[in-house]
Amino acid sequence: MKRIGILTAGGDTPALNATIAGAVERANQLRIEVIGLIKGYSGLLNPEVPHVHLNPLFQSIPELDAARGGTILGASRDYVSADDRETIERVVSRLNRLGVEGLICIGGDGTLNGMQAICESLPTVLAPKTIDNDLGLNYADEPSEFSRVPDEQSPKGYRYTKAEERRFELEEMVNFATPGYATSVFVAAQNVQRIRTTAESHRRIAVIEVMGRDCGMIALGTAFGQPDMILVPEVPVDPEAVVTRVLEILDCQKHAVICVSEGIKDAQGHNFGAVRTVKDPAGNIQYSGAAEAVKQILVEQIGDAFFTRKRRNESADAAIFCRKIGHTQRGGRPIRFDRFQASQLGGEAVDLLVEGRHNYVATLQYRDGGFVHEGIDASRLRDRWGVIHARPLSRSFYDEARFRPSAKGVAYLQAIFSDALGSEDLEAQRPIFDSGNLIRPYDSVNFHISKRIRRLCPDAG
Numbered sequence: 001m002k003r004i005g006i007l008t009a010g011g012d013t014p015a016l017n018a019t020i021a022g023a024v025e026r027a028n029q030l031r032i033e034v035i036g037l038i039k040g041y042s043g044l045l046n047p048e049v050p051h052v053h054l055n056p057l058f059q060s061i062p063e064l065d066a067a068r069g070g071t072i073l074g075a076s077r078d079y080v081s082a083d084d085r086e087t088i089e090r091v092v093s094r095l096n097r098l099g100v101e102g103l104i105c106i107g108g109d110g111t112l113n114g115m116q117a118i119c120e121s122l123p124t125v126l127a128p129k130t131i132d133n134d135l136g137l138n139y140a141d142e143p144s145e146f147s148r149v150p151d152e153q154s155p156k157g158y159r160y161t162k163a164e165e166r167r168f169e170l171e172e173m174v175n176f177a178t179p180g181y182a183t184s185v186f187v188a189a190q191n192v193q194r195i196r197t198t199a200e201s202h203r204r205i206a207v208i209e210v211m212g213r214d215c216g217m218i219a220l221g222t223a224f225g226q227p228d229m230i231l232v233p234e235v236p237v238d239p240e241a242v243v244t245r246v247l248e249i250l251d252c253q254k255h256a257v258i259c260v261s262e263g264i265k266d267a268q269g270h271n272f273g274a275v276r277t278v279k280d281p282a283g284n285i286q287y288s289g290a291a292e293a294v295k296q297i298l299v300e301q302i303g304d305a306f307f308t309r310k311r312r313n314e315s316a317d318a319a320i321f322c323r324k325i326g327h328t329q330r331g332g333r334p335i336r337f338d339r340f341q342a343s344q345l346g347g348e349a350v351d352l353l354v355e356g357r358h359n360y361v362a363t364l365q366y367r368d369g370g371f372v373h374e375g376i377d378a379s380r381l382r383d384r385w386g387v388i389h390a391r392p393l394s395r396s397f398y399d400e401a402r403f404r405p406s407a408k409g410v411a412y413l414q415a416i417f418s419d420a421l422g423s424e425d426l427e428a429q430r431p432i433f434d435s436g437n438l439i440r441p442y443d444s445v446n447f448h449i450s451k452r453i454r455r456l457c458p459d460a461g
């Protein structure tokens, strides 16, 4: 194999450049050229296929820095339909014209679905990414637990349901954690800590919303910031139980911090917040307002009198505030766990292509108290209809009565985070007060990369 392509698709994470850097480093050792494809699948759909040679003379370009968040290649959510054979053939012929003999897609479950269309014509490997940590399986036979049930509300006329999960050991998990997750938990947990002291001083209730779509992994990880309660999408939220617990907490500490995952649901499966369909045939939806919905319940159930009687704010509305951590969870420098594991998985993806694997996934496995990297056939992640489902947070990781991680959840988090941060991560915070920041404009990597971008002469059509 002389030349491979690499792209980053889906929502970005802080660890994408680390994965690219790891892949390029391994390719340098093997003397393979790496062509970076700009803006995910969008670049492949563009007849000019904007691209960058990432390792001229088998040396990484200086813009590629594993410690820099985001992706120097850009990312998008453009859809590649497996049914549109004409477009797929054009995409493959463009990659052939570029001399690309194998493709690494850095992405999550959506990216893997998109990759399926190409893998029949070109060897492809997925290097995982997603802050949501929903790419993988809790145990190998999990896909067989999904069934289809009729649903008139759904455009397809059906939806998927999952049987009760079985007991499993942590070592059975397929893709234990995904690069990007650790940094987002680091950011979210720090935010929880920061919001805590102001809620405490002013005797208020803070409702903090974190990302994750329908997976409560990020919310679970915020336990490191010691919120009083965590609400996750996998466990239906019972408003009465939430109010009771909040009152108990207020009774002993006069304030409360609640962390809610953006996708939390009630017993009927309805989302607490608003669900907005985005123009993405992949079916991605955007959640918003889960924290506000929880606040509303508390305002109505606890009422103004409770707060005024205790001279804690003039109303329930004033006493309860919401904060959405938002895209700060996806941005900035990756912490050591993400930098290291992302680079390793990037390298593993190159090795898998060189071994001649088609449609494979480079995964992180937990074995004997440490991590190993392993290639698996992507079909292992599919159910009997060929669908890849987002991995849910295992209910065994969550203590429903205490709204906290269970003992098993604690063991899972410890495995990832006990050595996740390096002293260099703390040192990297120092330059924030560099007085040069006050006078120098931001030096955008896009500006430098755009000088390196090359294009194919557009093909017919």
Ligand SMILES: Nc1ncnc2c1ncn2[C@@H]1O[C@H](COP(=O)(O)OP(=O)(O)O)[C@@H](O)[C@H]1O
Binding pocket: 009, 010, 011, 040, 041, 076, 077, 078, 079, 080, 081, 082, 107, 108, 109, 110, 111, 112, 113, 114, 115, 129, 130, 280, 281, 282, 284
């Ligand atoms: N079933 C599918 N078929 C083709 N392309 C898909 C499919 N699902 C997702 N994609 C595409 O893969 C890319 C990444 O998907 P997305 O869901 O945004 O992120 P992630 O890979 O993190 O799950 C997007 O460009 C999306 O349009």
Ligand SMILES: O=P(O)(O)OC[C@H]1O[C@](O)(COP(=O)(O)O)[C@@H](O)[C@@H]1O
Binding pocket: 010, 011, 012, 108, 110, 129, 130, 131, 132, 211, 212, 213, 262, 286, 287, 330
């Ligand atoms: O950037 P957008 O389009 O607002 O997307 C927000 C979504 O992206 C994520 O950060 C990551 O999603 P993907 O890994 O599926 O790309 C979700 O947690 C969140 O719901």
